[in-house]
Amino acid sequence: MKGCQPVIAVKGLANRFGEAVIHEDLDLTVCRGEILGVVGGSGTGKSVLMRSIIGLQTPAAGEIEVLGENMIGREEDEAKNIRRRWGILFQNGALFSTLTVAENVEVPIREYFPYLKPPLLDEIASYKIAMGGLPADAGPKYPAELSGGMIKRAGLARALALDPELLFLDEPTAGLDPISAAAFDELIVSLQKRLDLTVFLITHDLDTLYAICDRVAVIADRKVIAVGTIPELLALDHPWIQEYFNGPRGRAAADTAKEHAQA
Numbered sequence: 436m437k438g439c440q441p442v443i444a445v446k447g448l449a450n451r452f453g454e455a456v457i458h459e460d461l462d463l464t465v466c467r468g469e470i471l472g473v474v475g476g477s478g479t480g481k482s483v484l485m486r487s488i489i490g491l492q493t494p495a496a497g498e499i500e501v502l503g504e505n506m507i508g509r510e511e512d513e514a515k516n517i518r519r520r521w522g523i524l525f526q527n528g529a530l531f532s533t534l535t536v537a538e539n540v541e542v543p544i545r546e547y548f549p550y551l552k553p554p555l556l557d558e559i560a561s562y563k564i565a566m567g568g569l570p571a572d573a574g575p576k577y578p579a580e581l582s583g584g585m586i587k588r589a590g591l592a593r594a595l596a597l598d599p600e601l602l603f604l605d606e607p608t609a610g611l612d613p614i615s616a617a618a619f620d621e622l623i624v625s626l627q628k629r630l631d632l633t634v635f636l637i638t639h640d641l642d643t644l645y646a647i648c649d650r651v652a653v654i655a656d657r658k659v660i661a662v663g664t665i666p667e668l669l670a671l672d673h674p675w676i677q678e679y680f681n682g683p684r685g686r687a688a689a690d691t692a693k694e695h696a697q698a
């Protein structure tokens with residue numbers, strides 16, 4: 436991408452579990468300010484890639500830089516300083532079930548700013564809950580009292596708790612109805628613009644790819660086989676890419692995106 440300032444730079448990444456080789460010589464660059472979609476068939480290693488980037492999975496080989504910092508082999512206190520610069524929304528929201536939404540949002544704030552007093556913590560949590568697009572009365576609720584869409588929004592509010600520069604989203608619209616999914620997509624775009632975020636977004640949702648991603652990285656054959664805009668990807672004749680974007684679901688998503696552009 437022209438003028439790309441790399442926020443994530445992965446080079447020669449290899450991941451293996453026993454005999455199973457998940458990644459081999461995988462390269463990927465995510466540029467500042469973009470929403471990069473990551474797609475690939477089930478089990479191609481999208482989550483393992485994200486886990487490697489955020490330091491939850493030690494790769495067998497390769498280099499990973501995030502926000503200009505080498506991520507491999509860092510001491511815990513150094514890694515902690517880098518971690519506070521990003522937010523993560525895990526696939527199922529990963530909220531603590533025994534804590535309210537507000538308390539969940541406060542977890543990372545308490546970790547990094549243990550001296551903050553409850554009134555200020557509550558104020559910050561309310562602000563983040565509103566940023567996640569939840570009503571104020573969601574704060575005292577427990578995750579079990581929330582709908583799937585609200586859980587994602589609460590997870591997003593927590594991911595935004597420390598004013599991140601970079602956001603990782605693992606299948607944020609999975610399990611949402613199409614209207615809630617579209618609303619969540621809009622929220623991501625508006626947050627990305629307002630907060631000048633870089634977004635690494637794993638998804639199977641073709642509507643999301645068309646609606647909000649600047650570029651899409653395709654994982655197949657253990658590596659990133661292509662990165663580009665959807666028109667750029669459509670010009671490639673890789674069978675998975677063609678089937679994915681030109682299959683019935685891909686064409687329907689393209690039509691929906693066209694209708695939105697004309698409306």
Ligand SMILES: Nc1ncnc2c1ncn2[C@@H]1O[C@H](COP(=O)(O)OP(=O)(O)OP(=O)(O)O)[C@@H](O)[C@H]1O
Pocket residue numbers: 452457475476477478479480481482483484
């Ligand atoms: N901790 C682990 N131990 C052993 N195998 C693992 C581990 N984590 C992931 N795998 C394997 O690595 C492969 C890639 O998993 P991953 O969850 O990254 O796939 P994915 O592309 O995110 O899939 P999906 O789209 O279905 O979520 C799978 O075969 C999975 O079983």
